[in-house]
Amino acid sequence: MSLIIVGTVAFDDVETPFGKSGRMVGGAASYIGLSAGHFVKEQHLVSVIGDDFPQEFLDELQARGVRLDGLEVRQGEKSFYWSGKYHFDMNSRDTLATDLNVLATFDPKVPEAAKGAQYVLLGNLDPKVQLAVLDQMPERPKLVILDTMNFWMDIALDALKEVLKRVDVLTINDEEARQLSGEHSLVKAANKIHTMGPKTLIIKKGEHGALLFEGGRMFYAPALPLEDVLDPTGAGDTFAGGFAGYLAATDDPTFDNMKRAVIMGSALASFTCEAFGTERLMALKAEELEGRIAEFAELVNFGQA
């Protein structure tokens, strides 16, 4: 099954306790495409860039099955730019700059070839753009997954609430779940967020793993303790891409299969953290991913009879 992916294709500049990246390729949809490409053969990217974006990276996406006919290239304009600085624990960060540039006036166009897609991942982006994508789908897709962040809760909460009514799965981090629901307890937050639309909620907790909530059921996936975490930027998007890509490839959005999809997303995200930007994900081989999935299985295997 093909997958539509929506999100930023951007330049990032990141500082962590272990170094500075300088200007590098990033963006939610970049991580999503690289990650989902491990499972799904055909993805349709809906995004916008300026004329400053490197063609080599777009070629890399295409080589992984990401179709670019929904990627608008604006001549004479700049791509989205984000910069951030991580705290020592690497679980939290401060945003230093968010320059929307081309994104400020983006009017997304879903290509004809993508309109039959049954799986849609609305990656982190302006909720108005996410809504415009859903409005162009001739029929409701089988599964719509939404990823967002506090930035959009702060400046576009009403539009975000409209998108929430139309999605099946929401992925956000713990702090954002608390902000969106006004509840401290994550279980109460999940219950409240279900009433806003998504029947399934995933709360990402950085190095402490991820929680999946659906219909009173819960599943917990740990994050693999890593020896070296250089840069967690894009881990959330990588997670969402792996989760959505696995569900689209297996065409099975049941709770039991979502548990597996959460592990796939977590395994992929662990690689993203090992180097700055998209570097590690770009170099990742299928055998390495399989090995890491086995490590996850072993991490929580307590030999229950």
Ligand code: AMP
């Ligand atoms: P993550 O670390 O998974 O939260 O994602 C970081 C990526 O999200 C970076 O590559 C940024 O380019 C992108 N990003 C940061 N802020 C925003 C925003 N407000 N909207 C869309 N994408 C963003």
